[in-house]
Amino acid sequence: MNNPKIYLLFLLSILVTSCIPKKDLVYLQDKKDSSTAVINPVTQKPYHLQSNDILVITIKAIDPKFVEIFNISGNQNTTMGGTEQSSYYNGYTIDDHGNIRIPILGEVNVLGFTVEEVRIKVEKMLHEQYFKSEAGIYVIVKLAGFRYTINGEIGNTGTRVLYQEKVNIMEAIANSGDIAITGDRKDVKVIRKYPQGSETFTIDLTDSKAVNSPCFNLQPNDYIYIKPLKQKTWGTGKTGIESLGTIITLLSLATTTFLLLKK
Numbered sequence: 001m002n003n004p005k006i007y008l009l010f011l012l013s014i015l016v017t018s019c020i021p022k023k024d025l026v027y028l029q030d031k032k033d034s035s036t037a038v039i040n041p042v043t044q045k046p047y048h049l050q051s052n053d054i055l056v057i058t059i060k061a062i063d064p065k066f067v068e069i070f071n072i073s074g075n076q077n078t079t080m081g082g083t084e085q086s087s088y089y090n091g092y093t094i095d096d097h098g099n100i101r102i103p104i105l106g107e108v109n110v111l112g113f114t115v116e117e118v119r120i121k122v123e124k125m126l127h128e129q130y131f132k133s134e135a136g137i138y139v140i141v142k143l144a145g146f147r148y149t150i151n152g153e154i155g156n157t158g159t160r161v162l163y164q165e166k167v168n169i170m171e172a173i174a175n176s177g178d179i180a181i182t183g184d185r186k187d188v189k190v191i192r193k194y195p196q197g198s199e200t201f202t203i204d205l206t207d208s209k210a211v212n213s214p215c216f217n218l219q220p221n222d223y224i225y226i227k228p229l230k231q232k233t234w235g236t237g238k239t240g241i242e243s244l245g246t247i248i249t250l251l252s253l254a255t256t257t258f259l260l261l262k263k
Helices: 003-018 064-070 075-079 084-090 115-129 169-174 208-212 230-234 240-262
Strands: 054-060 099-102 106-109 138-143 146-152 158-162 183-194 197-203 222-228
Touching: 054 064, 054 084, 054 099, 054 115, 106 115, 115 138, 146 169, 158 169, 169 222
Parallel strands: 146 222
Antiparallel strands: 054 138, 099 106, 146 158, 183 197, 183 222
């Protein structure tokens, strides 16, 4: 008499636990304690250059002929938003020793420097060795795009390059096709490289307080990993309809097996 009720209760529990709740899918929600929480502004640390970074350096002067030799052919096109390929071929790649090779100036060590520090260093070398202040030397130094890698339960995995100065994790996800419904938004990993090593951060993207996380604003060469939810591992379905379909299939299989064994 009680067996059907037990089976029904068991099936309902599977249906409920196998579905992915809405609260696990919505970004930046206001949690219960968010109204009383103090929001502290996060100061983003400047990025320090690493090996294999690509720099775009443009040197200008009152008379452009004075600085033609310093500018690699096609460099201006790169600074105006050229392709990733043109950045690779025309930019200055930092070698394993942390050096770049600039015409006339030769090897310049930039490992661990910020982009602004490199600009100051190159300007100083030019003024000390080749030009007077009257020449009006003006140096522009930029990273050849903001590069990051994203993997796991995301629409489009792989390494991407955005041509902007700053990128936060929400922009990176949006530019990669968004997190799949089976992705765990509450436990996103960000692995950040430093010249001396790496550090792993964890961020809950369903919480509005995620904007205060030190990894919400990305740094170049960050690696983002979105792991799957347990519902994907179970294979019971992502929605109530899919889960119900799985249960019906299992019931049909069990009924068929029972009837065959009974015969």
